[in-house]
Amino acid sequence: MATTEIRITGFGGQGVILCGYIIGKGASIFHDQHATLTQSFGPEARGSACSAQVVVSGDRILYPYVTAPHVMLAMSHDGYITHKDSMAKDGIILYEKDLVKLEKLGPKQKAFGVPATRIAEELGRKIVLNIVMLGFFAGATDVMPAESLRKAVESSVPEGTEELNLKAFDRGYEYAVKGSKTKAEAEVA
Amino acid sequence: MxxxxxxxxxxxxxxxxxxxxxxxxxxxxxxxxxxxxxxxxxxxxxxxxxxxxxxxxxxxxxxxxxxxxxxxxxxxxxxxxxxxxxxxxxxxxxxxxxxxxxxxxxxxxxxxxxxxxxxxxxxxxxxxxxxxxxxxxxxxxxxxxxxxxxxxxxxxxxxxxxxxxxxxxxxxxxxxxxxxxxxxxxxxxxxxxxxIDLVERRFTKKKPGEAWPYDPADDGGISPMLPVGEGHRFHITGLTHDHRGYPVINAEAHEQNVRHMIDKVVKNADDIIWLEEKDIDDAEVVLMAYGISSRVMQPAIAKARKEGIKVGQIKMVTVWPFPEKRVRELASKVKSLIMVELNCGQMFLEMDRCAAGKCKTGLVGHFGGTVHKPEDIYKAIKESIK
Missing domain, CATH: 3.40.50.970 (Thiamin diphosphate (ThDP)-binding fold, Pyr/PP domains)
Incomplete structure (x- = not known):
């Protein structure tokens, strides 16, 4: 069965690992897929470019690391630059519009941007930008049903913050679904 | 329980x-x-x-x-x-x-x-x-x-x-x-x-004053322990000791002491050793591995099998005691045994020793820092049947 490799990258502290955790949980607990999350550890993962990798598949995942991600969620320019060259030739880059300056893509690659930080700020807490990104991911890809990922968000965020986080998720999702893809593609440099 | x-x-x-x-x-x-x-x-x-x-x-x-x-x-x-x-x-x-x-x-x-x-x-x-x-x-x-x-x-x-x-x-x-x-x-x-089945600790049924910490069990098995806080007063030591737990510093006591520690594993090896074998019956090459390496070798084995290479595999759930008996049996049946591990050849040495020259042996080692590339394992399989 198809295997999807996903890389989430950003600054340490932006919720990069949590993003990976929620994608993996959504796929394996709230959907019928296997999902393996690995992450970068060590000083490089604390404060500077940080990344989490998720492999999602219908079959048991035997090789745990990503090799050429099909999807990248980029929440920082550094992270994007560090990892862009390892992307699959037909990979999709989902990026935070105000933080990542997109460079030239491969002929078959696609990129869609979302002002996740601004949306998070409108909701009152900048910290939920990673969850806006997850909503955007749910709307822009077909890795799993949006509802599976939404349930994973609800069950993973700190108690008392579910409502805010679900709002953030829904706003990201709406941005992906309602925002015309042609328009998003037009933004590609 | x-x-x-x-x-x-x-x-x-x-x-x-x-x-x-x-x-x-x-x-x-x-x-x-x-x-x-x-x-x-x-x-x-x-x-x-x-x-x-x-x-x-x-x-x-x-x-x-x-x-x-x-x-x-x-x-x-x-x-x-x-x-x-x-x-x-x-x-x-x-x-x-x-x-x-x-x-x-x-x-x-x-x-x-x-x-x-x-x-x-x-x-x-x-x-x-x-x-x-x-x-x-x-x-x-x-x-x-x-x-x-x-x-x-x-x-x-x-x-x-x-x-x-x-x-x-x-x-x-x-x-x-x-x-x-x-x-x-x-x-x-x-x-x-x-x-979830649990094995609970076996404690002596003897009364305080009558029991020692290494009394042989009634059934000849592993000695029961002494409970604390129930009046048992006992001594234990890292020195060579007898069943009472007291030091006995001579060759005879030492042999008994060490032999007991070794025997409880060696004589129960069949009970302890846990292997997961696959496609062994017709195998010409058998890959052995444990932990993450046993998982990462799967794509390489699948690829080789698809090409008609008769590859079998043994995942060692228990790594110690080493499955000596099984490796000796296989060595006289297969062309080649290969150990896949994230080191420069450790369990390989055990496998090679047990194969005793009866079949080819190989190592797909790795210095660590990441896991094997499945391609490297696949290459080793191809190499082993040349």
Whole structure:
């Protein structure tokens, strides 16, 4: 069965690992897929470019690391630059519009941007930008049903913050679904 | 005996190998944990430290690994199921008292989440290069039991199994996992408590004053322990001792003492050794591996099989004691045996020794820091049938 490799990258502290955790949980607990999350550890993962990798598949995942991600969620320019060259030739880059300056893509690659930080700020807490990104991911890809990922968000965020986080998720999702893809593609440099 | 429902987080969780290991220990009834934090094992201690206060367990962060190892032995004699976790450098420091645990015949579980070494090496990256240290790291002659999980699910299950083996054979049991499995997050299904079988500690039925700490069991099996706080006054020592636990410093007592420690593993090897074999019947080449390497070799085996190469495989769930008998049998049947491991050839030496020249042997080694590339394993399979 198809295997999807996903890389989430950003600054340490932006919720990069949590993003990976929620994608993996959504796929394996709230959907019928296997999902393996690995992450970068060590000083490089604390404060500077940080990344989490998720492999999602219908079959048991035997090789745990990503090799050429099909999807990248980029929440920082550094992270994007560090990892862009390892992307699959037909990979999709989902990026935070105000933080990542997109460079030239491969002929078959696609990129869609979302002002996740601004949306998070409108909701009152900048910290939920990673969850806006997850909503955007749910709307822009077909890795799993949006509802599976939404349930994973609800069950993973700190108690008392579910409502805010679900709002953030829904706003990201709406941005992906309602925002015309042609328009998003037009933004590609 | 079944697990206590209070200790079992029944359900489907998304956990990394270290957290799953901690849940396995808790489900097994572990109530004492002493450790010193070290990457990449710390999450085990962290989870235990958060969960124990709710369950009546005792967690102590010790001053170092020497003290940690001693504390889990002491608490085991105090009647609890105990565990510690560490990685390479800490494993080195624990070796002396690991030997004490063997000599005292103390049930406990020690987890080594292996990273690259020697010395501080690669704290955040995987290795499987402590396998011989697990067997020979303490001085003297002895046998060990060591298990190697390949996933968070197995980290949970094998931790329970390690506790059961430690109680059954009254000795420390090692879990030799690695950074990749420890830090990999996957679905872990924790069953209902009544689906988890536990081996409980055997205590003497004799009255205080009549029992010794190493009295042979009535059935000739492993001696029952003495409960504390019930009037038994006894002495135990790392010195060579008799059944009373008193030092006896001569060759005869030493032979009896060491032979007993070795025999309980060697004579029960068939019960302890756990192998998962696949496609062995028609195999010309058999790959052996354990832990993460047994998983990473799968795509290479599948590719070779697809091309008509008759490849079989053995996943060693237990790495020690080594499956000598099985390797000897296979060596006279197959063309080639290959060990896949994240070191420069450790369990390979055991496999090669047991093959005794009856078939070709090969190693797909790796210096660690990541896992094998499936292509490298595939190349070794192709090479072996030339």
């Amino acid at each position: 079944k697990a206590d429902p209070k200790n079992v987080l029944t359900g489907a969780h998304y956990l990394d190998g270290n957290h799953a290991c901690a849940e396995g220990a808790i489900a097994a009834g572990c109530k004492f944990f002493a450790g010193y934090p070290i990457t990449p094992s710390t999450e085990i201690a962290e989870r235990v430290s958060r969960r124990f206060p709710l369950l009546g367990g005792v967690f102590i962060q010790m001053e170092d690994e020497l003290a940690s190892m001693n504390a889990i032995l002491g608490a085991a004699w105090g009647g609890k199921k105990t565990m510690s976790c560490t990685s390479g450098p800490g494993f080195c420091l624990m070796m002396e008292n690991f030997g004490l645990g063997l000599m005292l015949e103390t049930p406990t579980v020690l987890v080594n989440v292996q990273r690259g070494g020697p010395s501080t090496g690669l704290p955040t990256l995987p290795g499987q290069a402590d396998m011989m240290q697990a067997k020979w790291g303490s001085h003297g002659d002895y046998e060990v039991i060591a298990l190697a999980p390949d996933s968070p699910q197995e980290s949970f299950e094998l931790t329970i199994h390690a506790f059961n083996l430690s109680e059954k054979y009254r000795m420390p049991v090692l879990i030799m996992t690695d950074e990749c499995v420890g830090h990999m997050t996957e679905k872990v299904v924790i069953p209902e408590a009544d689906q």
